[in-house]
Amino acid sequence: MNPFSVSSSNRKIDPSRRRGGQFKADGSVNDNDRVEIGPTELAFQEWEELGLTPPNLARMREYRLQRIVKELQKRDLAGVLLFDPLNIRYATDSTNMQVWVTHNHARACFVSASGHIILWDFHNCDHLSAHLPLVKEVRGGASFFYFETGNRTDEHAARFASEIKSILHEHAGENKRLAIDKIEIAGFSKLTQLGIEIFDGQEVMELARAVKNEDEINAMRCSIASTEIAMKAMQEATVPGVTENDIWSVLHAENIRRGGEWIECRILSSGPRTNPWFQECGPRVVQEGELLAFDTDLIGPYGICADLSRTWMIGDREPTAEQKHLYRVAYDHIQHNMNILKPGMTFREVTEAGLLLPEEYRPQRYGVMMHGVGLCDEYPSIRYPEDLECHGYDGVLEPGMALCVEAYVGRVGGKDGVKLEDQVIITETGFENLTNYPFEDSLLGD
Structure with a gap:
């Protein structure tokens, strides 16, 4: 099957993680009707033939969260607010219309300096992250771009900013230092009006992901x-x-x-x-x-x-x-x-x-x-x-x-x-x- 040579480095299969049974080789549930996306059986078969070890997804997700937490604590930040779908993916391993959300910021994620994750998903999409225990809360209402909110954009941005202020108080007390990766102008304006200090979330996330x-x-x-x-x-x-x-x-x-x-x-x-x-x-x-x-x-x-x-x-x-x-x-x-x-x-x-x-x-x-x-x-x-x-x-x-x-x-x-x-x-x-x-x-x- 293998059409080209493969390096032998780190190519050992753990017998306990072979296909079949309750779980797939990456630890995901072996359910044909599962909500989460992931590799197909064809991919798992080819990887096994090549001697490749799939990731342990639970361990990978926890590692990523701790990388973010480390960068936040290093900078004395209360948390990071994410709109970039790639950063949301890194923080939560959740995915939803990734390309569409890249240019329509309808999802957001907050990660506190203690590792508490809140995900705002597209409407009626709570089920898409139900398999992810690191996501502690799923909310809606992070959309305040013109296509979605029209001449009510400021209203929706103000409501979201007020929600963020309340979250910061709950998880960080008086610390109002918040990193943000990307945000619509209306949201940025409303957050600063509430006295929240904004820092570069792209730096936080790029260094965490590196x-x-x-x-x-x-x-x-x-x-x-x-x-x-x-x-x-x-x-x-x-x-x-x-x-x-x-x-x-x-x-x-x-x-x-x-x-x-x-x-x-x-x-x-x-x-x-x-x-x-x-x-x-x-x-x-x-x-x-x-x-x-x-x-x-x-x-x-x-x-x-x-x-x-x-x-x-x-x-x-x-x-x-x-x-x-x-x-x-x-x-x-x-x-x-x-x-x-x-x-x-x-x-x-x-x-x-x-x-x-x-x-x-x-x-x-x-x-x-x-x-x-x-x-x-x-x-x-x-x-x-x-x-x-x-x-x-x-x-x-x-x-x-x-x-x-x-x-x-x-x-x-x-x-x-x-x-x-x-x-x-x-x-x-x-x-x-x-x-x-x-x-x-x-x-x-x-």
């Missing part, structure tokens, strides 16, 4: 494995005469079949559309001898991002010397940059130790040398030397941080471009590459 425990890493292994199986099906569908959309649709379908959730972008291009980068897939018919390049940007099982990039030849034609050169430059770039990684390095040190792109490829360099990854692209962003002073910031690599190491290589005005990206985890002594999908021998050859 370091993964064993269960999150296992969830990431599973998500990546499912994504790579989907990529194999994509590659088999990459033949002359089909459209870019035909190929991309395979990734969507195979992700959903395994309990994956959505794809954040649709960055796939072929032939002359591979240069410049960031062109999204469309109706173009792919041709023999062209390159096809893509970035998965995929939210897979457990809501974990698998952010991988590969570039393939279309058809059986021998690659040109230019195609091989571009591929080799990109390959050497990410191999060098991941091999320098170790805990304790500052982000600046990573930038300075990184391999410089040849000068002709720098104008179209990717936005980052590498970035964090978890539920989506996350902190940190580690910049190229050219961007360090304008956009760089510092921090330190820690064991448990997951990073995507990537490169785009293409000349300004060139015919082709190559995109490659692997996902790694920082360990106690260095790094481990979680990615197993092979590179293309025909493009690496001399």
Whole structure:
């Protein structure tokens, strides 16, 4: 079944967690009619064949909550108020119309500095989090955006702000220091009018999410494995005469079949559309001898991002010397940059130790040398030397941080471009590459 080699690291199955019985391998209830979303039986079967251990969901959820609590207590914050659905997912592991809620803030979550969680869900959706014991209260009424509340937006925002003030008094006494990740203007205004001090909740959550425990890493292994199986099906569908959309649709379908959730972008291009980068897939018919390049940007099982990039030849034609050169430059770039990684390095040190792109490829360099990854692209962003002073910031690599190491290589005005990206985890002594999908021998050859 396995179409490519798999690292043997941390690939042991606990017999007590095999399929069947009252619980699934991740500890979720084995109920065909369950409300919670999650991996399909196909995914569990494939993971078992690959020797992968699913996460223990109860333990993972508790770890995440304690990460948030630690960041709140460090800053003497009464709590954090969350509207970003990815942050709500991290705090509660609850999910509800994730993409829709991203641009319609109809859900919210409060986490106190002592770990008390209150979830405001979309109306009549209390049942969606009933399986989550860490969620102590489920309420409604966190919507105060114009589509939902029209010319009564201020009224609804004022009511919600008053509710938050009461919650802060109950759980934090006189401490009115509240972190918020994202909020509608009306809500921000009403909270400040009540004397609540607002702090940066994105900082709290990004730093909490940055370091993964064993269960999150296992969830990431599973998500990546499912994504790579989907990529194999994509590659088999990459033949002359089909459209870019035909190929991309395979990734969507195979992700959903395994309990994956959505794809954040649709960055796939072929032939002359591979240069410049960031062109999204469309109706173009792919041709023999062209390159096809893509970035998965995929939210897979457990809501974990698998952010991988590969570039393939279309058809059986021998690659040109230019195609091989571009591929080799990109390959050497990410191999060098991941091999320098170790805990304790500052982000600046990573930038300075990184391999410089040849000068002709720098104008179209990717936005980052590498970035964090978890539920989506996350902190940190580690910049190229050219961007360090304008956009760089510092921090330190820690064991448990997951990073995507990537490169785009293409000349300004060139015919082709190559995109490659692997996902790694920082360990106690260095790094481990979680990615197993092979590179293309025909493009690496001399």
